[in-house]
Amino acid sequence: GAVVSQHPSRVICKSGTSVKIECRSLDFQATTMFWYRQFPKQSLMLMATSNEGSKATYEQGVEKDKFLINHASLTLSTLTVTSAHPEDSSFYICSARAQGWTEAFFGQGTRLTVV
């Protein structure tokens, strides 16, 4: 399968600071990338969809000013959690797909802990 790399795998930050998470497709051009959030023992909830070069589409209830998504190239998307608070602590996962693909491939995930 195709490889998606997500960095960092784990981050601890202080309340009020911002954190950037990177998602890279290593061996394909990702025309579409997705950001998910998973709470313990729950399913993956889609936060937003981003297409290269255009603004992200956010799911209902997701604050676009809090979760900034940039998909500036065909191999990189970033999620910035701005002014993080403890309730933002979660497991964030990105996925990516190329044009014409049915399946998307996932990164390893990022465990964010806000203290």
Place this chain on the structure above:
Amino acid sequence: DQQVKQNSPSLSVQEGRISILNCDYTNSMFDYFLWYKKYPAEGPTFLISISSIKDKNEDGRFTVFLNKSAKHLSLHIVPSQPGDSAVYFCALQPSGTYKYIFGTGTRLKVLA
């Protein structure tokens, strides 16, 4: 309102036997149905998918069945191996989109 449900949160199967994981959905139109396997603190790994125009797709030990009239999807793993122990999610792609709606997950434990 959960559109996609996996009603069994957990399942234990003896090594060598068949594992059957189920997924039920409501109402919406979906183009593709996929199964992913996930270990703790890792991203999901793609296993197998099926188009809405088919009712069966097979890949090695994995077979996915789709019953559109019953709005039911299942994944069969045979023979089950201890390395199959993980959480399995079904993922459904709504028509006209590329995003997925994930099921609630089933934790499979294959006993040696």
